[in-house]
Amino acid sequence: MVVTEAKTKKASGQMLSSWYDLARDLALRPIHSDKVHRMATRVLERLASLDRMTKEQSDYFEVLAGLIEDYEKTQWPIDTSRVTVIDALQFLIEQNDMTASDLGRMFGDRTLGHKLLTGKRKLTTAQIRKLADHFRVSTDLLI
Secondary structure, X not given: OOOXXXXXXXXXXXXXXXXXXXXXXXXXXXXXXXXXXXXXXXXXXXXXXXXXXXXHHHHHHHHHHHHXXXXXHHHOOOOOOOOOHHHHHHHHXXXXXXXXXXXXXXXXXXXXXXXXXXXXXXXXXXXXXXXHHHHOOOHHHXX
């Protein structure tokens, strides 16, 4: 599937609301070039900026985001082989303005966060699932 831009655009520049209008504006197909990637990213950003998406817009957004992600994985792969679980966890708590104590409180023990971040304690399967759900990441990142 290649994402291609149709020649017809809504004159007002407003975000199109129906799946048909969205697909006519930017057809959903695999992305094979940087140019199409930029177009797809612009459409995704327009959708993301809406206060509230319709079901059709949300579905379109999800499919388009997947196509963009697939292209980026093939064009700009990221080597994560040297990233440790502790590195990933530290990054996640920093990005979410949390502290080690906040992390520990998620599991009912304020001191546990520090132990996890220093490697004194390993994450349990239940903790990995809880963190993945909380931060909306794959459990693979925390294994």
